[in-house]
Amino acid sequence: MVRSVLRKAAGWVLMIVVATNATFFLASWFLDPRSNFRELRPVRSEAQIDQALAPYGLDPRVPVVHRWWDWLTSVVLHFDWGKSPTGVPVNGEVGYRALVSAELVLVATILSVVVGVALGVYTAARQYGFADRISQAVSIAVLNVPTSVAALAVVFVAIWLNQHAGLRFLYVAGENSPDVTGTLPVIGDRLLHLILPTLTLTLMGYVGYHLTQRSLLLDTLDADFVRTARATGLTCGQAIRRHALRAALIPTAASVAFGIPAIFTGAVITETVFGWNGMGRYFIQTIAKNDVHGAVATAAFAAALTAIGAILADIATVFLDPRVRVS
């Protein structure tokens, strides 16, 4: 059982490595760091531009395989993710942002799963009831709202609340206030800034879990083992929680891994709207500035988050599914 989880984890790590390297080649082909220097005055010649890029491993005259090998060795040996076209080390930029974004993505994922599954169970037990129909309609509407629209709607409501209800704790810009000092106030301040982006991402993320969990549970509610459980004298709620839900959670657990890229994509837009200096916003900036190494580091971060989610999903599957434990 431990071995099967380890084997799967190794497979995921391999996938991250392959994916990150493939992204390096894609970024090298599609991002052109030279274009940053062409707008500079006085005008540089092509040779001067290439010369300026050479120390950062971005010289286009060097074959791409060669640049890739230099980049790979520095990542593997020194965990150095390279430099931007202006010479800023990627590591310094990423370290802090990765924490900020990981916090956002993980909290949003956990909240989405909890809210979505709880709502799915609640509504499946009351199929075609009032609560079921209302939440179904709301979820289908939310499923179709682009993240940008949802984020801006949240901003609109928050500003309205701040103005009309006199609230002062809903921040619509930035990830911290600059003038707060001391450990506890800083933590509190960060948590307050976290509210709205997390709310937006949870809103976008819970829907999938709600709709799939509802239909999965509806399928198992008719199964023989649930009827048997009821026949042994369990109440409807007990039968759902102990027997039906346990079986219906397995596909959901597996799908959490593939839900993380979606949440990260949402985070790119949410961070842009809320002015967060996280990985999502960094990714936009790196692409706009043709920063090959920065873009690759972001892709690696996203792939790593997915892999962490997938490994956790595998472990959860082991706990939920006795068939996996036996084989």
Next chain:
Amino acid sequence: MATDATPHAPSRPTSDAPARTAARPAPQPAELGLGRLYLRRFVRNRPAVAGVVIFLLLVLFSAFGGRFTSYAYTDADFTALTRPPGAAHWFGTNQGGDDIYACAVHGLQRSLVIAVSVSVLTIVVAALVGAGAAYAGGRVERATLALVHFLLIVPSFLVLALVSHRLAGDWRVLIVVLTVFGWMPTARVIWSVSTSLRERDYVTAARFMGVGPLRIVLRHIIPNLGSLLIVNLTLGVVTTVLSETALSFLGFGVQTPDVSLGTMLADGAGTVTSAPWLFAFPAGLVVLLTVSMTLIGDGLRDALDPTSVTGSAGGRR
């Protein structure tokens, strides 16, 4: 499609048929053609019909809405900057004096064309690759699945943004880019359904008759995925609208002289409270478009699925 679904329409040995005809003598259910049956089941689903009506209205609006205003989306009216909706400018104007109504008509048209063509192309590619991989099996199947899984791990949005930053700007290029990086999830679904189809007797029979692999995929496997493909086509429009909006919102999709709903959302993002109409109209159009397509897709799924209970309204056909 037809081979799979027709038998149960005319000649099903129905035990409850006499009772039903006794209750409702007027239409003989046995004489219902397949198309009529689907249509009837679809029309019974009220939200789906509402979806069709909304979608048709949106298409008409994008096609003929421009006739009702004297402004074009490229015209700037410097006498009216950031005006709220009024008689001269029905949806108001933005900071550059562009008429939001004209922009909305053009943007909706742009988004619709991109969404529909990408989703058609995506379905074609996904069906060929998914069904082909399932039928070919072995090494081809494993290699295809590895590629699909790779693009499920790295958020395909990142790759999209990376590639379209350099190539896009032109909406026709955006269509190609969105298709090239968007077919994987659908292909995976089609592959998993096709793996059961390839074991069917008629596929084996065709193979023993000496039919080539390409012909088997095109004539025997893909037609039997018909309903799945149609449903995914409509839901693909929703996915494409969402990713096109996101890309254009971040500045990687349709670029400034051109207008799509995503770029309009980006324009309105900074002035949500001071000029909400800049944001409200494109947001409303996007949501109407995606919700109508989802309703249509759900209605089609229920209507085309022979085992569906909701579509057949509790046993009725």
